[in-house]
Amino acid sequence: MENAIEVSSLSKYFGEIRAVDGISFQVKKSELFGFLGPNGAGKTTTQRMLTGILKPNSGTIHIMGFDLFKHPSDAKMLMGVVPEMANPYIDLSAWDNLMLMGELYGVPKRKRKQKAMELLEIFSLQDRKNQKTKGFSKGMKQRLILAMALIHEPELLFLDEPTSGLDVQSARLIRNLVRELNSNDTTVFLTTHNIEEANQMCARVAIINSGKIAAIDRPENLRNTIQSLQSVEVTFAKAINDLESLQTIENVSEIRKEGDKLRLYTDKPGDVACQLVEYAKAHELQVLSLNTLGPSLEDVFVHLTDTKGEQNAS
Amino acid sequence: MQVSNFPLRMKMQFRCSFTIAKKDAKIYYLKAPVLIFGILFPLCLFLAFAIGRDISPNILLPGLVGMTLFFTASSANPIVAPWETRMRTLERLVSTPASISAIIFGDIFAGFLYGAVISIVPLLIGIFAFGSDVVKPYLLAIDIVLSAFCFSALGSLLSSPPTDNPSNVMMLSNLVRLPLIFISGVFIPIKKMPAWGKAIAPISPLTYASDLARYALLDKGYYPIPLDIVMILVFTLAFVIIGITIHQRSMPKRF
Ligand SMILES: Nc1ncnc2c1ncn2[C@@H]1O[C@H](COP(=O)(O)OP(=O)(O)OP(=O)(O)O)[C@@H](O)[C@H]1O
Numbered sequence: 286m287e288n289a290i291e292v293s294s295l296s297k298y299f300g301e302i303r304a305v306d307g308i309s310f311q312v313k314k315s316e317l318f319g320f321l322g323p324n325g326a327g328k329t330t331t332q333r334m335l336t337g338i339l340k341p342n343s344g345t346i347h348i349m350g351f352d353l354f355k356h357p358s359d360a361k362m363l364m365g366v367v368p369e370m371a372n373p374y375i376d377l378s379a380w381d382n383l384m385l386m387g388e389l390y391g392v393p394k395r396k397r398k399q400k401a402m403e404l405l406e407i408f409s410l411q412d413r414k415n416q417k418t419k420g421f422s423k424g425m426k427q428r429l430i431l432a433m434a435l436i437h438e439p440e441l442l443f444l445d446e447p448t449s450g451l452d453v454q455s456a457r458l459i460r461n462l463v464r465e466l467n468s469n470d471t472t473v474f475l476t477t478h479n480i481e482e483a484n485q486m487c488a489r490v491a492i493i494n495s496g497k498i499a500a501i502d503r504p505e506n507l508r509n510t511i512q513s514l515q516s517v518e519v520t521f522a523k524a525i526n527d528l529e530s531l532q533t534i535e536n537v538s539e540i541r542k543e544g545d546k547l548r549l550y551t552d553k554p555g556d557v558a559c560q561l562v563e564y565a566k567a568h569e570l571q572v573l574s575l576n577t578l579g580p581s582l583e584d585v586f587v588h589l590t591d592t593k594g595e596q597n598a599s
Numbered sequence: 600m601q602v603s604n605f606p607l608r609m610k611m612q613f614r615c616s617f618t619i620a621k622k623d624a625k626i627y628y629l630k631a632p633v634l635i636f637g638i639l640f641p642l643c644l645f646l647a648f649a650i651g652r653d654i655s656p657n658i659l660l661p662g663l664v665g666m667t668l669f670f671t672a673s674s675a676n677p678i679v680a681p682w683e684t685r686m687r688t689l690e691r692l693v694s695t696p697a698s699i700s701a702i703i704f705g706d707i708f709a710g711f712l713y714g715a716v717i718s719i720v721p722l723l724i725g726i727f728a729f730g731s732d733v734v735k736p737y738l739l740a741i742d743i744v745l746s747a748f749c750f751s752a753l754g755s756l757l758s759s760p761p762t763d764n765p766s767n768v769m770m771l772s773n774l775v776r777l778p779l780i781f782i783s784g785v786f787i788p789i790k791k792m793p794a795w796g797k798a799i800a801p802i803s804p805l806t807y808a809s810d811l812a813r814y815a816l817l818d819k820g821y822y823p824i825p826l827d828i829v830m831i832l833v834f835t836l837a838f839v840i841i842g843i844t845i846h847q848r849s850m851p852k853r854f
């Protein structure tokens with residue numbers, strides 16, 4: 286068995302809404318797998334099914350070879366879970382929260398105490414060990430939640446947007462730690478809508494949109510499709526009605542008018558910016574603003590969903 | 600750490616229940632206001648009835664013990680699930696190897712301990728302040744253990760609707776619990792109730808709990824003792840099975 290997660294034809298409906306619509310994928314052991322998608326794509330719903338919180342309408346899930354529905358506690362024993370927007374118990378101290386989780390996963394007393402000390406240190410929470418978590422900041426709570434997910438040294442870690450809403454330092458601490466765990470063979474299923482985070486961290490990424498998987502690939506390969514989606518945004522003092530004249534600018538794949546701005550899609554944004562300045566001089570236009578933009582997640586989706594047919598045709 | 604064989608699996612789930620009961624005790628029960636309320640509320644209701652009447656406190660003690668058991672054991676369980684839904688701690692709990700049955704069982708166990716321990720307070724007051732006798736101590740022990748478990752299971756059943764609003768559940772819980780006091784022979788022995796009272800008293804588990812307490816403290820009661828015990832067990836079983844079934848259905852709706 287080399288797959289940590291095997292999902293086949295998984296669906297979840299909430300009334301009329303098809304939150305997850307027949308997805309299938311595998312995550313290999315020791316892989317750092319990204320699960321990327323916009324708001325409402327079905328990421329959290331998928332993670333909840335994988336962690337045994339929600340029952341799917343159809344489909345199967347295997348965790349480390351265990352059928353999740355036939356052997357839920359065996360499968361759950363192997364996973365650490367950081368749900369979206371979860372909290373520790375605010376009436377318990379950081380230490381008691383860790384002990385609670387350790388006990389629920391059957392970690393022997395001595396082992397869980399030792400591991401808890403270690404985790405509090407890693408997450409810089411040792412000074413707050415005996416304080417109730419009521420007064421913890423959002424970042425501290427999130428670090429504690431992650432520590433709670435690690436107390437039983439799981440082989441497989443589920444993270445639902447673990448860095449969302451955190452400051453740069455906390456986010457970086459968490460990312461580095463997840464990378465380190467992964468290099469020590471922990472399989473990681475990382476749900477995020479942050480494409481940069483996925484690019485930086487994941488060996489493979491699935492992109493989910495409206496409950497369906499739009500692409501699964503290595504980030505380089507996805508980045509390559511994304512490269513052509515860079516753009517230059519320009520605002521002139523005077524509106525140009527005649528977009529034809531802009532056709533002289535080279536390396537532009539598409540021009541769009543967005544409000545008072547013009548957006549030129551290109552894989553050479555620097556070059557196009559220079560050409561636009563030349564163009565403005567030649568036409569005696571005043572440039573109010575000029576920005577080069579990386580591809581937004583939305584661009585990737587538009588690309589992956591709308592232009593799929595074109596891509597295949599060409 | 601594969602848990603493949605059945606006895607080991609059960610042992611693991613029981614350990615989870617115990618852990619969850621400890622968590623509940625720390626969060627919901629071992630707090631001064633909760634503890635004081637658990638004693639004061641039944642006592643006040645009771646004094647409201649007893650004051651100004653010419654009845655010996657001894658006669659009233661079984662009812663007070665039954666009611667304290669009833670109110671304390673079922674007090675916090677109704678709000679556990681909605682509160683944890685709202686505080687966003689429940690998803691983490693459900694994703695652990697603890698099954699939903701183990702979680703509910705842990706909640707019931709915590710309420711049971713709280714009810715059983717607090718019910719000793721009115722007993723001690725009765726014995727030391729009013730010189731009440733415990734005629735059948737073993738029967739009293741059986742009563743306390745079985746009824747506390749039964750009422751705690753009722754509390755857990757009341758928390759099964761998939762809401763995250765504790766006050767909704769509190770309302771439902773009081774709507775169910777308060778009327779039961781008046782039909783259960785707590786204030787007036789069943790023997791002295793009118794015919795309609797005698798007819799509806801059997802639908803309340805509190806009836807059998809106070810009847811048993813009467814036997815234990817006053818050596819007289821209305822129903823046969825075995826019937827009291829069997830009925831408490833039947834109610835317990837029903838509350839546990841219905842509670843777990845509904846919780847299993849409503850749990851996914853909480854997220
Ligand atoms: N409990 C629920 N009841 C009804 N609809 C739900 C429920 N949970 C999710 N949905 C719907 O399912 C769809 C997918 O939601 P989901 O939370 O999985 O998205 P997501 O990808 O995690 O989004 P986000 O980035 O905002 O966290 C949405 O349309 C949402 O409204």
Ligand SMILES: [Mg+2]
Pocket residue numbers: 328329330369445
């Ligand atoms: Mg989500």
